[in-house]
Amino acid sequence: MKALENLLDKIKPTxxxxxxxxxxxxVYDALETFAFVPDHTTSKGxxxxxxxxxxxxxxxxxxxxxxxxxxxxxxxxxQHYSALGIDAPFMDMVLFGLGKVLPLIIxxxxxxxxxxxxxxxxxxxxxxxxxxxxxxxxxxxxxxxVPLWMVAVATAFAVLIAKEVFGGTGMxxxxxxxxxxxxxxxxxxxxxxxxxxxxxxxxxxxVDGYTGETLLAQAIESGPNFADITxxxxxxxxxxxxxxxxxxxxxxxxxxxxIAILLGAAIxxxxxxxxxxxxxxxxxxxxxxxxxxxxxxxxxxxxxLYLQVPWWxxxxxxxxxFGVVFMATDPVTAAQTAKGKLWYGFxxxxxxxxxxxxxxxxxxxxxxxxxxxxxxxxxxxHYVVQGNINKRLKRLKTA
Amino acid sequence: xxxxxxxxEKEVVKESVPKEPLFSAKNKRLLTDPLDDxxxxxxxxxxxxxxxxxxxxxxxxxxxxxxxLFVMLFGNMIIASLRxxxxxxxxxxxxxxxxAALVILVNEILKAFLPDISEKLSVFVGLIITNCIIMGxxxxxxxxxxxxxxxxxxxxxxxGYAWILVxxxxxxxxxxxxxxxxxxxxxxxxxxxxxxxxxxMNNNFMILPPMALITVGVIIWIQRSRNQKLIEEN
Numbered sequence: 266m267k268a269l270e271n272l273l274d275k276i277k278p279t280x281x282x283x284x285x286x287x288x289x290x291x292v293y294d295a296l297e298t299f300a301f302v303p304d305h306t307t308s309k310g311x312x313x314x315x316x317x318x319x320x321x322x323x324x325x326x327x328x329x330x331x332x333x334x335x336x337x338x339x340x341x342x343x344q345h346y347s348a349l350g351i352d353a354p355f356m357d358m359v360l361f362g363l364g365k366v367l368p369l370i371i372x373x374x375x376x377x378x379x380x381x382x383x384x385x386x387x388x389x390x391x392x393x394x395x396x397x398x399x400x401x402x403x404x405x406x407x408x409x410x411v412p413l414w415m416v417a418v419a420t421a422f423a424v425l426i427a428k429e430v431f432g433g434t435g436m437x438x439x440x441x442x443x444x445x446x447x448x449x450x451x452x453x454x455x456x457x458x459x460x461x462x463x464x465x466x467x468x469x470x471x472v473d474g475y476t477g478e479t480l481l482a483q484a485i486e487s488g489p490n491f492a493d494i495t496x497x498x499x500x501x502x503x504x505x506x507x508x509x510x511x512x513x514x515x516x517x518x519x520x521x522x523x524i525a526i527l528l529g530a531a532i533x534x535x536x537x538x539x540x541x542x543x544x545x546x547x548x549x550x551x552x553x554x555x556x557x558x559x560x561x562x563x564x565x566x567x568x569x570l571y572l573q574v575p576w577w578x579x580x581x582x583x584x585x586x587f588g589v590v591f592m593a594t595d596p597v598t599a600a601q602t603a604k605g606k607l608w609y610g611f612x613x614x615x616x617x618x619x620x621x622x623x624x625x626x627x628x629x630x631x632x633x634x635x636x637x638x639x640x641x642x643x644x645x646x647h648y649v650v651q652g653n654i655n656k657r658l659k660r661l662k663t664a
Numbered sequence: 665x666x667x668x669x670x671x672x673e674k675e676v677v678k679e680s681v682p683k684e685p686l687f688s689a690k691n692k693r694l695l696t697d698p699l700d701d702x703x704x705x706x707x708x709x710x711x712x713x714x715x716x717x718x719x720x721x722x723x724x725x726x727x728x729x730x731x732x733l734f735v736m737l738f739g740n741m742i743i744a745s746l747r748x749x750x751x752x753x754x755x756x757x758x759x760x761x762x763x764a765a766l767v768i769l770v771n772e773i774l775k776a777f778l779p780d781i782s783e784k785l786s787v788f789v790g791l792i793i794t795n796c797i798i799m800g801x802x803x804x805x806x807x808x809x810x811x812x813x814x815x816x817x818x819x820x821x822x823x824g825y826a827w828i829l830v831x832x833x834x835x836x837x838x839x840x841x842x843x844x845x846x847x848x849x850x851x852x853x854x855x856x857x858x859x860x861x862x863x864x865m866n867n868n869f870m871i872l873p874p875m876a877l878i879t880v881g882v883i884i885w886i887q888r889s890r891n892q893k894l895i896e897e898n
Contacts (some may be wrong), residue, residue: 430881452870456870
């Protein structure tokens with residue numbers, strides 16, 4: 266550590282004003298503050314004395330994603346080998362998963378940080394670390410076989426159009442990682458949805474009865490009876506509710522295991538980084554919509570079996586939990602007021618299940634729901650603030 | 665009351681103006697301003713609906729631009745020549761009649777000679793009637809200027825509209841379909857076949873309207889970073 270500090274101190278003059286690489290100061294600054302607590306203090310304005318700055322916040326979020334990531338790596342290998350009917354040892358599965366997931370992470374970070382660095386050098390402001398989290402989220406919400414160049418295009422698009430255009434970290438309206446996913450979903454639908462993308466079945470023939478569908482796709486076809494369908498990938502686990510809680514099912518890399526996601530949620534909530542209001546109300550909203558469908562579905566639309574999927578099951582399927590825990594709680598794009606967060610979270614859950622069930626073209630609604638509510642968040646805040654002003658005005662008048 | 669003041673103002677306006685050369689600096693600016701500084705789409709943000717709807721293919725964009733050029737040029741000239749005899753209370757309806765007549769003409773010509781493209785443009789030719797750029801130019805320019813400057817203004821605005829349309833269409837067709845197809849020229853491939861063999865795929869998002877909006881947004885972004893005049897004070 267000391268050696269690194271000395272090295273950074275030694276090369277500092279080249280980057281400072283008048284130095285040879287003056288233009289690249291933002292890059293140097295980013296590296297220095299990334300590794301060490303900076304020695305300069307705020308010169309004006311509010312002085313907040315807190316050990317946690319943005320870089321440390323981002324690290325905790327990444328830490329919270331590690332369980333989902335590790336599980337995703339293992340599950341990628343597990344799905345591959347069980348689809349082919351091979352009884353592979355644990356390490357083989359992990360290595361296969363690493364081979365699929367690591368390139369995604371590298372491409373996502375490389376392209377995203379590259380775009381960010383270029384922008385900071387052009388604009389001359391310091392590099393912000395918002396992308397550290399987005400860069401980790403992007404691989405976690407991709408199918409594991411998505412071509413790397415597509416990830417690169419989507420990441421560049423998301424960082425440029427969703428973030429830099431609006432003024433960089435902290436100014437974005439839409440969640441950057443979800444923008445990348447939405448871009449890919451609309452741009453290259455054949456690589457982002459369907460039965461072929463979730464599990465790698467190259468180099469061999471699949472076992473009998475294997476389809477590669479996600480639970481969501483099965484729910485569209487056969488409603489609440491989907492647990493009966495033989496899908497060898499998780500038939501051994503038996504009941505599909507437990508299968509989606511534990512996570513040995515096909516799906517995007519990081520979203521399959523509810524347990525791993527809840528571990529992350531515990532870290533986020535314990536450190537106070539994620540808002541408990543959003544997570545709680547998101548789950549409640551999803552449950553409410555699921556319950557409405559359960560009650561009204563059989564009466565009014567008996568032919569749509571998806572409506573009859575039990576509400577507790579809706580909550581653990583697909584990316585719902587991942588979205589609510591890691592995406593909806595993004596402090597930049599969420600509603601800012603306490604009351605607004607309740608509404609924001611509730612509507613995300615509510616809309617996610619609604620989109621998922623009512624529109625079969627979007628088998629997973631959480632992406633659309635969060636992006637939509639990102640756009641609506643300022644409106645929610647406006648009405649919350651205005652309501653508060655009106656309440657106080659009334660009090661003033663009556664007093 | 666209002667008519668009286670309007671009549672009084674009209675008499676004031678009737679003072680003799682010194683004759684100016686055909687292509688004076690002022691008239692030239694009528695042609696060049698709408699291309700950049702006062703572009704109808706990127707600066708005035710008018711006519712966005714058609715810019716989003718018919719920019720999937722370059723051929724549609726070109727035909728649409730030509731239609732708008734025709735309507736704008738002749739409409740501006742007709743309104744300018746009638747401007748002193750149009751009662752100000754019913755001027756909007758008169759403008760509508762003029763633009764509607766011209767649009768029907770265009771529509772019939774397209775149906776007769778370019779049935780394929782006419783099919784693709786569908787309602788959007790008819791919707792030229794409601795194109796804000798055209799009514800805007802009638803109201804803002806042709807009602808107060810002579811025929812020749814009005815014609816120049818019409819051409820300038822139509823070209824300002826056209827180049828944005830074609831630029832957006834080129835981006836969308838190259839990345840959305842991989843090749844630009846144009847009647848008479850055939851298909852010009854921009855993405856080499858070897859790319860597709862290596863796994864390149866056409867971007868489906870480019871064909872959807874949201875991407876047109878983003879493309880227009882990026883053009884506005886580039887234009888504003890080049891042209892400092894356009895940046896608002898606040």
